[in-house]
Amino acid sequence: MDEIERFVNGVKRRNIGQPEFHQAVEEVARSVLPYLKKIQDPRYKKASILERMTEPDRIVVFRVCWEDDKNNVRVNRGFRVQFNNSIGPYKGGLRFDKSVNLSILKFLGFEQTFKNALTTLPMGGAKGGSNFNPRGKSNNEIMRFCQSFMTELHRHIGHHIDIPAGDLGCGAREVSYLFGQYKRLTNTFTGTITGKGLSFGGSQIRTEATGYGSVYFAREMLKEKKDAIDGKRCVVSGSGNVALYTAEKLIELGGKVIALSDRDGTIHCAKGLDSDQLDFIKDLKFNRRESLREAAKEHEEIEFKDDQKPWDIECDLAFPSATQNEIDEEDARTLIKNGCMLVCEGANMPSTNKAVEIFREAKILYGPGKAANAGGVSVSGLEMSQNAMRLSWTRDDLNYKLEEIMKDIHQQCVKYGKDDSGQIDYVNGANIAGFRKVAEAMLSFGIV
Numbered sequence: 001m002d003e004i005e006r007f008v009n010g011v012k013r014r015n016i017g018q019p020e021f022h023q024a025v026e027e028v029a030r031s032v033l034p035y036l037k038k039i040q041d042p043r044y045k046k047a048s049i050l051e052r053m054t055e056p057d058r059i060v061v062f063r064v065c066w067e068d069d070k071n072n073v074r075v076n077r078g079f080r081v082q083f084n085n086s087i088g089p090y091k092g093g094l095r096f097d098k099s100v101n102l103s104i105l106k107f108l109g110f111e112q113t114f115k116n117a118l119t120t121l122p123m124g125g126a127k128g129g130s131n132f133n134p135r136g137k138s139n140n141e142i143m144r145f146c147q148s149f150m151t152e153l154h155r156h157i158g159h160h161i162d163i164p165a166g167d168l169g170c171g172a173r174e175v176s177y178l179f180g181q182y183k184r185l186t187n188t189f190t191g192t193i194t195g196k197g198l199s200f201g202g203s204q205i206r207t208e209a210t211g212y213g214s215v216y217f218a219r220e221m222l223k224e225k226k227d228a229i230d231g232k233r234c235v236v237s238g239s240g241n242v243a244l245y246t247a248e249k250l251i252e253l254g255g256k257v258i259a260l261s262d263r264d265g266t267i268h269c270a271k272g273l274d275s276d277q278l279d280f281i282k283d284l285k286f287n288r289r290e291s292l293r294e295a296a297k298e299h300e301e302i303e304f305k306d307d308q309k310p311w312d313i314e315c316d317l318a319f320p321s322a323t324q325n326e327i328d329e330e331d332a333r334t335l336i337k338n339g340c341m342l343v344c345e346g347a348n349m350p351s352t353n354k355a356v357e358i359f360r361e362a363k364i365l366y367g368p369g370k371a372a373n374a375g376g377v378s379v380s381g382l383e384m385s386q387n388a389m390r391l392s393w394t395r396d397d398l399n400y401k402l403e404e405i406m407k408d409i410h411q412q413c414v415k416y417g418k419d420d421s422g423q424i425d426y427v428n429g430a431n432i433a434g435f436r437k438v439a440e441a442m443l444s445f446g447i448v
């Protein structure tokens with residue numbers, strides 16, 4: 001049994017029944033352990049840094065009790081995984097989805113620790129959420145759930161302790177209800193939650209940041225190959241916050257967005273969506289909260305494929321931006337066979353480890369989520385800075401800072417991911433750069 005297998009088996013033994021967490025740790029171990037062997041620096045091993053990094057600082061689990069519109073008492077489970085605060089206060093989103101469990105939140109909190117280290121800003125890693133399903137709930141039900149969730153969570157967070165934000169199923173509406181309840185319970189107005197509305201301490205560009213950042217990262221990867229986004233056929237999965245702002249930036253930079261998807265299926269528009277069609281879809285998903293199927297009913301050029309993922313549509317660039325493990329081995333093979341040259345992950349861990357192996361073997365440009373989607377948390381970090389200084393920067397300022405941060409993250413990947421032949425492995429680059437930053441801080445603290 002080699003060292004990686006031994007390490008991963010230990011993590012599996014200590015975290016039974018948590019496959020997503022195992023998957024995220026294994027991916028990091030496959031980069032970091034060979035790197036430690038190569039650099040021959042005994043400090044990290046001696047201090048068991050990687051073992052310590054795979055154990056969260058603490059996990060809070062709590063009951064969330066609320067009343068639905070028919071006066072039924074409903075019970076959900078709330079979580080906050082405070083993974084690692086070595087380089088700054090805990091920071092990471094809240095996910096509201098029926099699939100939420102400890103395995104998923106631990107994988108997300110673990111990844112967040114590395115991602116936040118890459119952003120150049122002082123933020124530790126965390127993640128939280130609930131198995132509450134916001135689909136089909138009324139505004140009042142959402143509000144009552146969020147208030148109950150925050151009634152417990154507020155004891156564990158704070159602007160110097162832990163700063164949550166939104167994630168899947170937790171958008172502007174939910175963040176507003178959560179912040180309102182936090183403010184009411186603590187009688188303070190601080191930057192304890194990010195992704196806030198612009199009228200109460202939110203930052204310009206935060207809504208767009210993950211999608212825009214993902215496209216900026218893809219642009220940097222293409223630049224390395226002396227190529228550009230202009231004229232490329234792009235497939236984007238999802239049609240939520242990340243996906244739709246990815247599509248918006250791609251269209252702005254001359255890309256042809258030929259597909260988007262949701263839980264019901266995929267839309268295909270061979271000539272590429274135009275800005276008016278994208279605006280229609282934004283209204284459909286953000287305001288009307290309906291299925292993409294409706295877009296096909298209203299626009300002739302758009303075809304709807306029921307219950308299908310978008311990966312068999314021929315494309316140059318793929319932006320998985322919906323959820324974890326949405327690209328499996330077969331999808332990865334199909335993408336390669338159809339000539340896809342770049343996969344840039346807007347979502348967290350959207351590709352299975354087998355799919356990632358296929359991308360790396362094919363030597364296409366592959367930007368892992370912890371680097372490519374770090375734009376969102378970066379602007380959240382900038383929202384915290386603005387809140388602390390009690391001022392607001394302009395949209396242009398923030399867009400410029402976001403572009404610079406994404407370039408910096410790309411450079412870190414190049415620095416730690418370039419092999420002797422000059423090929424850049426972005427997975428190794430992101431894992432090693434993130435590891436080094438957090439590990440150095442942990443070493444400085446001694447055995448804690």
Ligand code: NDP
Pocket residue numbers: 166167168169170171210237238239240241242243261262263264285321322323324346347348373374376377
């Ligand atoms: P949203 O809830 O806004 O959108 C998610 C989209 O993905 C929706 O269109 C949803 O479909 C679709 N989707 C979700 N689950 C599935 C599934 N099992 N099968 C098919 N489609 C699915 O979430 P976000 O856009 O905020 O987040 C998307 C991903 O990006 C997540 O992995 C998240 O962790 C990651 N991320 C988000 C950041 C952010 O700033 N928001 C930051 C960094 C990463 P439907 O419309 O039918 O519900």
